[in-house]
Amino acid sequence: MVVALSAVAIAGCGGGRSTATPETSTSTTVVLPTWPLTGLPGADAPTAGAHPAITVKMDNSPDARPQTGIERADIVYELLVEGITRFALVFHSGLPEPVGPLRSARSSDIDLVSALSTPVFAWSGGNPGVEGEVAAAARRGLLTDASYSAAFDAYFRSTDRIAPHNLYVNLPKLLELKAPAGQGAPMPVFTYRAADADPAVVGGVPALGMSVDFGMGTVIDYLWDAGRNGWRRFQVDGSHARRDSATMDRAGGQVTPANVVVMFTEYGQSPSDSRSPMALTVGSGRAIVYTAGRAIEGTWTRPDARTPAVLRDAAGSVIALTPGRTWVELPRTGSTVTTYSAADQALLDQLAAAGR
Numbered sequence: 001m002v003v004a005l006s007a008v009a010i011a012g013c014g015g016g017r018s019t020a021t022p023e024t025s026t027s028t029t030v031v032l033p034t035w036p037l038t039g040l041p042g043a044d045a046p047t048a049g050a051h052p053a054i055t056v057k058m059d060n061s062p063d064a065r066p067q068t069g070i071e072r073a074d075i076v077y078e079l080l081v082e083g084i085t086r087f088a089l090v091f092h093s094g095l096p097e098p099v100g101p102l103r104s105a106r107s108s109d110i111d112l113v114s115a116l117s118t119p120v121f122a123w124s125g126g127n128p129g130v131e132g133e134v135a136a137a138a139r140r141g142l143l144t145d146a147s148y149s150a151a152f153d154a155y156f157r158s159t160d161r162i163a164p165h166n167l168y169v170n171l172p173k174l175l176e177l178k179a180p181a182g183q184g185a186p187m188p189v190f191t192y193r194a195a196d197a198d199p200a201v202v203g204g205v206p207a208l209g210m211s212v213d214f215g216m217g218t219v220i221d222y223l224w225d226a227g228r229n230g231w232r233r234f235q236v237d238g239s240h241a242r243r244d245s246a247t248m249d250r251a252g253g254q255v256t257p258a259n260v261v262v263m264f265t266e267y268g269q270s271p272s273d274s275r276s277p278m279a280l281t282v283g284s285g286r287a288i289v290y291t292a293g294r295a296i297e298g299t300w301t302r303p304d305a306r307t308p309a310v311l312r313d314a315a316g317s318v319i320a321l322t323p324g325r326t327w328v329e330l331p332r333t334g335s336t337v338t339t340y341s342a343a344d345q346a347l348l349d350q351l352a353a354a355g356r
Contacts, residue, residue, distance in 0.1 A: 039192025039323035069099030071249035100168030117186035129272025204296035258324025
């Protein structure tokens with residue numbers, strides 16, 4: 001975003017006689033600051049954002065929905081656990097209160113959050129092996145441990161849900177308790193187009209929506225909504241039929257990120273739990289970027305854990321996202337991802353009818 005400033009210089013008068021310099025006008029282009037994890041302009045970003053990002057592990061079981069604060073995260077990662085998916089929400093430009101419900105850390109989380117400039121890591125529970133992995137990552141400076149046991153005063157349990165789906169966190173309080181003194185904002189994770197850029201230059205092919213099949217019955221749908229300039233999210237499960245499938249924030253509003261990034265990811269086995277899949281997010285693979293109503297085929301490459309993945313199109317150019325919130329889907333390599341077109345109108349109509 002740019003702002004044109006106009007300046008007019010006029011001389012004062014004296015001695016009963018007035019003189020004035022000719023009116024002159026100059027235009028100066030001023031680039032406003034942007035929030036690093038969304039690319040959105042924010043004049044107060046350098047001051048209000050002078051703190052680390054917070055990564056929150058969030059439940060995605062049917063009993064956890066609707067979650068609270070999910071629509072306010074700058075970035076959300078969705079990855080496999082045992083038979084379902086779980087979220088890692090990254091907050092920086094806004095700190096809603098409360099956020100939840102929270103669940104345990106997993107081995108996948110260590111590499112995942114290491115690219116976020118030592119985030120404050122909010123989670124609860126885990127087997128001793130995973131707890132040891134988090135502690136080791138904290139000693140290496142990859143994250144700041146802000147678990148339920150490490151920052152008890154920032155957490156509370158709701159009385160209107162059954163444990164373990166009722167643990168919530170106060171993000172401002174968590175920063176107060178655990179943010180290291182003097183730590184500033186995180187580095188950007190993605191490249192964004194200018195806020196006033198023409199969407200026509202995005203490339204790719206038109207996309208009316210898409211679906212990601214994580215396997216074992218977990219299928220996520222997104223519907224492009226040009227009016228909201230985002231992708232409305234849906235998920236059908238045993239407790240939520242299609243008519244009730246919109247992914248909602250309990251605080252209000254359907255989850256509608258500006259971008260959906262699909263990074264096909266290899267999964268190994270957690271060293272701390274043989275039953276738990278572990279996302280291998282350092283490496284490379286196929287990617288599809290959904291932005292501005294289009295789908296762009298490409299690749300992701302991430303050579304080490306401390307740097308974010310780079311998204312490139314088929315020509316090797318870096319893919320620039322729409323400024324705004326981004327959801328990152330991490331299905332197994334080879335999973336089915338479908339881009340919807342006019343031929344899928346019947347399903348698109350169902351999604352539109354279920355939207356909120």
